[in-house]
Amino acid sequence: xxxxxxxxxxxxxxxxxxxxxxxxxxxxxxxxxxxxxxxxxx
Amino acid sequence: xxxxxxxxxxxxxxxxxxxxxxxxxxxxxxxxxxxxxxxxxxxxxxxxxxxxxxxxxxxxxxxxxxxxxxxxxxxxxxxxxxxxxxxxxxxxxxxxxxxxxxxxxxxxxxxxxxxxxxxxxxxxxxxxxxxxxxxxxxxxxxxxxxxxxxxxxxxxxxxxxxxxxxxxxxxxxxxxxxxxxxxxxxxxxxxxxxxxxxxxxxxxxxxxxxxxxxxxxxxxxx
Amino acid sequence: xxxxxxxxxxxxxxxxxxxxxxxxxxxxxxxxxxxxxxxxxxxxxxxxxxxxxxxxxxxxxxxxxxxxxxxxxxxxxxxxxxxxxxxxxxxxxxxxxxxxxxxxxxxxxxxxxxxxxxxxxxxxxxxxxxxxxxxxxxxxxxxxxxxxxxxxxxxxxxxxxxxxxxxxxxxxxxxxxxxxxxxxxxxxxxxxxxxxxxxxxxxxxxxxxxxxxxxxxxx
Numbered sequence: 001x002x003x004x005x006x007x008x009x010x011x012x013x014x015x016x017x018x019x020x021x022x023x024x025x026x027x028x029x030x031x032x033x034x035x036x037x038x039x040x041x042x
Numbered sequence: 043x044x045x046x047x048x049x050x051x052x053x054x055x056x057x058x059x060x061x062x063x064x065x066x067x068x069x070x071x072x073x074x075x076x077x078x079x080x081x082x083x084x085x086x087x088x089x090x091x092x093x094x095x096x097x098x099x100x101x102x103x104x105x106x107x108x109x110x111x112x113x114x115x116x117x118x119x120x121x122x123x124x125x126x127x128x129x130x131x132x133x134x135x136x137x138x139x140x141x142x143x144x145x146x147x148x149x150x151x152x153x154x155x156x157x158x159x160x161x162x163x164x165x166x167x168x169x170x171x172x173x174x175x176x177x178x179x180x181x182x183x184x185x186x187x188x189x190x191x192x193x194x195x196x197x198x199x200x201x202x203x204x205x206x207x208x209x210x211x212x213x214x215x216x217x218x219x220x221x222x223x224x225x226x227x228x229x230x231x232x233x234x235x236x237x238x239x240x241x242x243x244x245x246x247x248x249x250x251x252x253x254x255x256x257x258x259x260x261x262x263x264x
Numbered sequence: 265x266x267x268x269x270x271x272x273x274x275x276x277x278x279x280x281x282x283x284x285x286x287x288x289x290x291x292x293x294x295x296x297x298x299x300x301x302x303x304x305x306x307x308x309x310x311x312x313x314x315x316x317x318x319x320x321x322x323x324x325x326x327x328x329x330x331x332x333x334x335x336x337x338x339x340x341x342x343x344x345x346x347x348x349x350x351x352x353x354x355x356x357x358x359x360x361x362x363x364x365x366x367x368x369x370x371x372x373x374x375x376x377x378x379x380x381x382x383x384x385x386x387x388x389x390x391x392x393x394x395x396x397x398x399x400x401x402x403x404x405x406x407x408x409x410x411x412x413x414x415x416x417x418x419x420x421x422x423x424x425x426x427x428x429x430x431x432x433x434x435x436x437x438x439x440x441x442x443x444x445x446x447x448x449x450x451x452x453x454x455x456x457x458x459x460x461x462x463x464x465x466x467x468x469x470x471x472x473x474x475x476x477x478x479x480x481x482x483x
Contacts, residue, residue: 007064014060022053025243029049032250039257105479161429168426172416181415184476188408188430191468195433199461 049243055236059085062229069223079137080222081229085237086130087155091197092238093123093245094162098190101183113179114256116186117169118248120162126241127159142208151209154196161189268349272357277364286332286365293328294373297321302380311384311446314377319439322373322398323431329369330406331413331423333362355407355477359470362407366399384446390455391445394438397462401434404466408473411480437462 063081071077097119104112134152135145146152168185172178222230280286301317309317374395385391409427416422441458 011061011064014064015057018053018056018060025247026049028247029243032247032254035254036250039254105476157429157432164425164429168412168416168422171422177415180479181412184480185412185426187476188469188472191472192430192433195465200433200436 045246048239052236052239052243055232056240059229059233059236063233066225066229068226073141076137076140077226079133080226081233082237083130083133083137084230085234086126086133087197088234089237089241090123090126090130091193093119093126093241094190094193096242096245097123097186101186101190104179104183110175110179111253113183114252115245115249116183118252119245120165120186122241122245122248124159124162124166127155127162131155131159147208149208150200151197154200158193158196161192165189265350265353268353269357269360272349272353273361276357276361280365286329287368289332290325290329290369291372294321294325294369294376297324298373298376298380305381309381312443314381314384315439315443315446317381318373318377319398319435319442321377322370322402323428323435325369325373326366326399326402326406327424327427328420329365330362330403330410330427331420333358333365333407333410351478351481352474354481355411355473358411359404359407359473362403363400366403366406367396370395370399386448387445387451390451391442393459394441394445394462397459397466398434398438401438401462401466401469402431404469404473405430405434408469408477411473411477415480433465434462437465 059081063078068075068077097116100112100116100119103109104116134155138147139145165182165185169178169182172181298321301321305313406427409423409430413423413426437458441455441462444452444455444458
């Protein structure tokens, strides 16, 4: 791999991290919404 | 999931910041590629400012209405803000070690940021010192307002008054980044907005979680 | 409202003159700390250290003084006095009382300092201005913090934790101001900027205290 393209490895790593975190936060958000709905309906 | 537009937007903007931040052409300075840190380190501080502003408004709302939900939001907001502030300081120290040779320079901007964080730590200590809910809410709301004013003084006013600082933006110019190259601005501003929205999302989650926790505690006490 | 302020102020001053509790303990505190400083430096002190030590000792002495201001009376009598007057009068009278007290503390510290560590001041007027503004600034911030701390389990540690960060802008500006005063007797541009800033901060703190104290007061 040419030296100049190595930066894209960093970009890829960080994107994976960000998307992983995003998925995590979205799932947390959905879990909380579910509980809130249960509380409201009870 | 409520209000999902800003949550999705935050992720999109941050993804853009990562993709563009590393690939755009940046001006040739003596710190080289580490300049790209500015898209991420400064974001931490702006996130903290945004969340502390939310805390400030919640405290004011509490004092005028007396509703405990505002106190809950003010408290959680300080927690989130302190977290981002600590990240800001750590990333700053990391960057400083490679740029100035030492993790902490005796610089008014840095010291001001550290003191502002101390003020909010004192807020958390104050809250732990008062057992009664209602009293605690009122006292911490009053202190929070002072804390916010001090925060503004330290990050906005004092750095502009000093002329010999290592940190960019001394004298004239914004204390965060001085004057910025035009290409970088196209990544910088969206990145900031992305970080601010992310922090508000974290705050939103924490507040909702705490509310549920309180609700369950009350149910168990019955 | 001015009558209420005068009455409350008069009461506080009378109580102090009767017992002299706060004044005595502060004088003792200042004396001991300055003496320790003198012994540590062994008479060989430069103007920069003089400046720094002066303001640090003053910082601790004033936190000490202010923490006593809200614990003078028993809570029952507290209630009685303050149910008669508006909370704004209470806070303003406390601020004025603390300012007078603070100015006395500042003067005492200054005199004791000169006794032990000598006089190094070139610009007396500028220094005096910094002392006056400093005592007002310390007093207004500390009165508010003391009011907040008195509502919890009022110990000195809490008072210190709460007040140090809030006092830092004042402290830094005043140290710089008196640093200038130690060198020269001209009012430089920077001196004016600093003076303006301390004055502005004072105003902000007093205004905030005036607005926020009634919320603290509701019991």
